[in-house]
Amino acid sequence: xxxxxxxxxxxxxxxxxxxxxxxxxxxxxxxxxxxxxxxxxxxxxxxxxxxxxxxxxxxxxxxxxxxxxxxxxxxxxxxxxxxxxxxxxxxxxxxxxxxxxxxxxxxxxxxxxxxxxxxxxxxxxxxxxxxxxxxxxxxxxxxxxxxxxxxxxxxxxxxxxxxxxxxxxxxxxxxxxxxxxxxxxxxxxxxxxxxxxxxxxxxxxxxxxxxxxxxxxxxxxxxxxxxxxxxxxxxxxxxxxxxxxxxxxxxxxxxxxxxxxxxxxxxxxxxxxxxxxxxxxxxxxxxxxxxxxxxxxxxxxxxxxxxxxxxxxxxxxxxxxxxxxxxxxxxxxxxxxxxxxxxxxxxxxxxxxxxxxxxxxxxxxxxxxxxxxxxxxxxxxxxxxxxxxxxxxxxxxxxxxxxxxxxxxxxxxxxxxxxxxxxxxxxxxxxxxxxxxxxxxxxxxxxxxxxx
Amino acid sequence: xxxxxxxxxxxxxxxxxxxxxxxxxxxxxxxxxxxxxxxxxxxxxxxxxxxxxxxxxxxxxxxxxxxxxxxxxxxxxxxxxxxxxxxxxxxxxxxxxxxxxxxxxxxxxxxxxxxxxxxxxxxxxxxxxxxxxxxxxxxxxxxxxxxxxxxxxxxxxxxxxxxxxxxxxxxxxx
Numbered sequence: 001x002x003x004x005x006x007x008x009x010x011x012x013x014x015x016x017x018x019x020x021x022x023x024x025x026x027x028x029x030x031x032x033x034x035x036x037x038x039x040x041x042x043x044x045x046x047x048x049x050x051x052x053x054x055x056x057x058x059x060x061x062x063x064x065x066x067x068x069x070x071x072x073x074x075x076x077x078x079x080x081x082x083x084x085x086x087x088x089x090x091x092x093x094x095x096x097x098x099x100x101x102x103x104x105x106x107x108x109x110x111x112x113x114x115x116x117x118x119x120x121x122x123x124x125x126x127x128x129x130x131x132x133x134x135x136x137x138x139x140x141x142x143x144x145x146x147x148x149x150x151x152x153x154x155x156x157x158x159x160x161x162x163x164x165x166x167x168x169x170x171x172x173x174x175x176x177x178x179x180x181x182x183x184x185x186x187x188x189x190x191x192x193x194x195x196x197x198x199x200x201x202x203x204x205x206x207x208x209x210x211x212x213x214x215x216x217x218x219x220x221x222x223x224x225x226x227x228x229x230x231x232x233x234x235x236x237x238x239x240x241x242x243x244x245x246x247x248x249x250x251x252x253x254x255x256x257x258x259x260x261x262x263x264x265x266x267x268x269x270x271x272x273x274x275x276x277x278x279x280x281x282x283x284x285x286x287x288x289x290x291x292x293x294x295x296x297x298x299x300x301x302x303x304x305x306x307x308x309x310x311x312x313x314x315x316x317x318x319x320x321x322x323x324x325x326x327x328x329x330x331x332x333x334x335x336x337x338x339x340x341x342x343x344x345x346x347x348x349x350x351x352x353x354x355x356x357x358x359x360x361x362x363x364x365x366x367x368x369x370x371x372x373x374x375x376x377x378x379x380x381x382x383x384x385x386x387x388x389x390x391x392x393x394x395x396x397x398x399x400x401x402x403x404x405x406x407x408x409x410x411x412x413x414x415x416x417x418x419x420x421x422x423x424x425x426x427x428x429x430x431x432x433x434x435x436x437x438x439x440x441x442x443x444x445x446x447x448x449x450x451x452x
Numbered sequence: 453x454x455x456x457x458x459x460x461x462x463x464x465x466x467x468x469x470x471x472x473x474x475x476x477x478x479x480x481x482x483x484x485x486x487x488x489x490x491x492x493x494x495x496x497x498x499x500x501x502x503x504x505x506x507x508x509x510x511x512x513x514x515x516x517x518x519x520x521x522x523x524x525x526x527x528x529x530x531x532x533x534x535x536x537x538x539x540x541x542x543x544x545x546x547x548x549x550x551x552x553x554x555x556x557x558x559x560x561x562x563x564x565x566x567x568x569x570x571x572x573x574x575x576x577x578x579x580x581x582x583x584x585x586x587x588x589x590x591x592x593x594x595x596x597x598x599x600x601x602x603x604x605x606x607x608x609x610x611x612x613x614x615x616x617x618x619x620x621x622x623x624x625x626x
Contacts, residue, residue, distance in 0.1 A: 156549060156552060169558055173558060176563065188490065188589040191586040206581075208576060208579025208580065213488075213497050214573075215573045216496070225508055240551055440492070444492060
């Protein structure tokens with residue numbers, strides 16, 4: 001039975017029934033991997049292997065293999081870290097904040113976005129760990145554990161330590177949120193499974209879920225509370241990341257605008273990455289009826305909003321640098337726009353401030369090819385944003401005799417490739433073996449929100 | 453064989469039909485064992501007369517534990533065990549402790565609540581689910597009625613299943 005409301009835009013097209021939802025989503029889990037999937041995983045795992053070589057050299061030789069020098073002590077590593085954490089903001093934003101706002105369109109995209117979040121946060125966490133050089137003692141340096149340094153504890157006044165707590169909490173809570181959502185869907189796959197092996201595997205993964213009304217009531221309550229606590233968590237994570245910079249006294253970093261500016265930048269790049277992945281996923285797995293052009297348009301609208309906030313933040317920073325009348329601060333910003341890294345600054349401005357404004361035109365924001373290109377442009381821009389903030393603020397510090405430039409080595413590039421290889425390999429494995437759309441949630445809106 | 457393992461089940465295609473069926477069956481005085489659905493049907497727990505879950509209270513208490521734990525830990529480490537002068541600041545100052553306090557509150561609240569949920573909902577990796585019908589995780593809603601605890605005969609219950617719009621009626625024994 002299907003009821004189509006004339007006032008609601010359908011969230012699911014193609015006249016799907018409840019049974020069609022599990023058939024369509026489980027098809028790629030149950031079937032043999034497609035040729036395009038095999039090709040994609042071959043490419044991503046070759047990135048992973050090449051990157052693994054760079055990581056091994058890095059761990060063997062130490063971080064001297066990177067292009068860092070005594071003036072620019074932070075460059076690609078922290079840029080990549082902030083970039084990946086930013087990308088990791090979209091998933092929990094979609095599943096938590098949009099759940100609290102009762103935005104039902106989140107249901108088609110939340111599963112894949114959350115998976116992306118988890119993999120992106122792992123990629124982010126790699127970089128500070130690699131930068132510690134001695135990965136294996138990182139636990140003692142980062143966590144408040146009793147130790148042999150004369151019980152010298154970690155410094156709770158330091159934003160870098162807050163980061164440890166913020167990122168690990170964010171990762172753990174996002175993982176739990178994602179997994180709770182997966183349990184009923186694993187049960188669906190378990191009960192459809194034809195062969196014993198997948199029945200057993202999905203049986204273990206589904207934790208013996210039966211779908212009783214009592215458990216559904218508890219499940220709904222757990223989801224709502226998790227959304228409630230994950231919402232401030234999402235906002236806190238990038239706030240704390242921004243404090244790594246904002247609490248320092250480096251010109252260009254020492255600004256109070258950073259927390260909201262970083263959070264909106266994170267949502268901006270996160271949504272762009274969700275779009276990059278979902279535009280491919282919907283095409284490869286034939287999910288056009290679940291991830292519709294309507295979804296893409298709504299995500300593009302969020303991109304205009306957050307992109308414009310980011311643009312205003314860039315201009316505000318400039319204005320405040322002038323208004324403050326602090327020469328060092330003013331120089332830092334003039335140097336960004338006209339100094340040796342002018343090209344990075346103007347790449348950032350073009351990609352992040354100008355290009356998303358094209359989405360005001362409905363034709364562009366509902367065009368899939370245009371959205372796909374834009375989603376990549378935005379993430380290039382957001383990478384340069386972090387590069388500009390970090391490197392241009394450091395490379396010309398207070399003493400002109402120590403001014404320097406940063407030149408990446410192949411190990412900077414290789415470790416970045418490693419994170420890409422990991423991210424796409426993990427996402428492809430997820431897309432093949434896990435349900436990419438939250439079936440249980442989509443089934444609940446089939447009646448009110450589907451197209452006849 | 454134990455006698456409480458004899459059930460009669462009614463299979464329904466639609467969530468609204470099953471919701472009305474539950475109301476009707478309960479009005480007749482039939483005790484329902486459980487209703488199994490592929491997705492959360494809103495109002496079904498109320499129709500079945502279930503009490504509101506106390507999981508939010510658990511979440512709050514675990515969160516409170518996190519807050520207290522974080523503040524105690526930091527006060528002990530930075531203020532008592534090894535006080536250090538960092539930037540001339542107080543040994544125990546609240547503002548720099550807030551981020552870690554917040555994160556630990558959220559962490560313990562989430563894990564405590566989800567752990568409690570796993571325990572009360574009896575969800576664990578190697579549990580063998582007692583499924584009344586394989587399609588209840590696909591597209592069907594299943595009302596299961598334990599015959600031993602009801603004074604009604606199987607025929608009477610099945611008749612009500614039929615009247616309330618069940619698409620199939622089966623016996624299920626465990």
